[in-house]
Amino acid sequence: MDDVAAASSERQSTSRSWALLGFFGVFCVVAFAVALWPRESHVTGPVATTTPVPPAPATIDGWTPYWVLDRILEQPDSGASRLSNLREVSPFWFSVTGFDAIDSDTFTPDDLAEEYIGQLRNAGVAIVPSLLDRMDAGQMATILSNPVVRSAHVVAIREFAEQLDADGIDIDYEQFAFADDPSTWIATRPNWIDFIAELSVGLHDDGRTLSVSIPAVYDERVTGDRGYWVYDHGAIAEYVDSLRIMAYDYSVVEPGPIAPLDWFEQVIDGVLLAVPQQFHERIVLGIGSYGYNWPTTVIGECPEDAPGRTGVNPGTLDDLISRRGIEPVADVVTGEWTATYELTVDNGVTQCVQTRQLHWIDADGVALRVEMARRAGIEGVALWALGYEDDEVWNALISSSTRNLIP
Missing domain, CATH: 3.20.20.80 (Glycosidases)
Structure with a gap:
């Protein structure tokens, strides 16, 4: 049941060295000023321009x-x-x-x-x-x-x-x-x-x-x-x-x-x-x-203490990913990560295999x-x-x- 404990506890914490390739880049946009010369101009003084104000720090x-x-x-x-x-x-x-x-x-x-x-x-x-x-x-x-x-x-x-x-x-x-x-x-x-x-x-x-x-x-x-x-x-x-x-x-x-x-x-x-x-x-x-870890399908009869929806966070994810051999997938539409894996839950009397889905x-x-x-x-x-x-x-x-x- 060590897999269950690691997947279900929001109170456990581990030091993470897990590094995944980030899918959000920070793109720098360079603004160019283009001088437009009018065919006719009745303006005799400088033209006022407005400089966009950068967003304030949060x-x-x-x-x-x-x-x-x-x-x-x-x-x-x-x-x-x-x-x-x-x-x-x-x-x-x-x-x-x-x-x-x-x-x-x-x-x-x-x-x-x-x-x-x-x-x-x-x-x-x-x-x-x-x-x-x-x-x-x-x-x-x-x-x-x-x-x-x-x-x-x-x-x-x-x-x-x-x-x-x-x-x-x-x-x-x-x-x-x-x-x-x-x-x-x-x-x-x-x-x-x-x-x-x-x-x-x-x-x-x-x-x-x-x-x-x-x-x-x-x-x-x-x-x-x-x-x-x-x-x-x-x-x-x-x-x-x-x-x-x-x-x-x-x-x-x-x-x-x-x-x-x-x-x-x-x-x-x-x-x-x-x-x-x-x-x-x-x-x-x-x-x-943070994220959540849900069971989506079940094969067999699960023990009463089989995990349902549990919480995950950056402090606990690396252990779960490492032990279960999970391959996270970037979802560029939602701006999050997803993954699926199988978890066997066995108390010696009943046993089931859960397919579980993560989003974080x-x-x-x-x-x-x-x-x-x-x-x-x-x-x-x-x-x-x-x-x-x-x-x-x-x-x-x-x-x-x-x-x-x-x-």
Whole structure:
């Protein structure tokens, strides 16, 4: 079962020396100025010209889940030299379990979490913990629908931020999108806006920032069946300091790409349409550096503990590729890598052979998406997730965020 463990664990980490030929080149475009002499000219002075402005460098944020803390802290470059490139980091192990209850995940290694937060402080990185809605479907919507309970929830968040001495708070309430019935969105939307507005005032009065992490929207509409308009990206933009758009997880249940390029471009276009121009500088585009590993066909009878969909990332892929003899294939349409292989699962009683399919984003894919965001005028990116990346991904992230791009 060692193959199963390696394929299924997002919490394992290995040093990667795997090198694959990248399929995204960075092409330099040289602009030539051509002087055109008119047949007749009534212009007596110089003709005004406009020089295109290169895209601005991107700030870098990131989420850090608890299950990668051991890997991060084992890295020799996990200190100030790497962290100094980050603007803010969101520890990803705090959950909202009631209107006045915020808890650390049971599996969080408290000693490592404390050490990591200490490193962030020493490096001068803003600490903006993510708060995840871990309640059952509809419960957060119910909390926000009652002004008194909603205000009590705001107070609980402010007190949590004070106790942690956090620089800000990141609200990551995904149950609206992925658990609640979309028929409830029309009622939830105004309550959500009121909540964000009230929390914004409170946190700003406390000298703290407010970020939200929300899924994509594809236009400015707040009705219909396209995008997660329940979050009303445009309406909340004036209240938040960062509007983080999760531009990944395109495929989750069924095998497929993580953030195909055509969809990624739709996400960019959609948020720019939805958010008023004066708040575009607050948009932060979430960039995925991971993948999934799905079973597609099964021959035989699998044991109950046979792996289903599992996560992969640059820190774990090389071991899987090496042991299984996998030959990755570049998909230039999606801007990702794919691979298939067979896995035998045997517990001594039952046995099956799974055909498994992988999709993931590598260093070149990260760089390409960062540059797409910058060229669209988005000046901030956030990596999902810090701790997944290897040196190649990290270097690609830094380079693509800062290098000069020809407009």
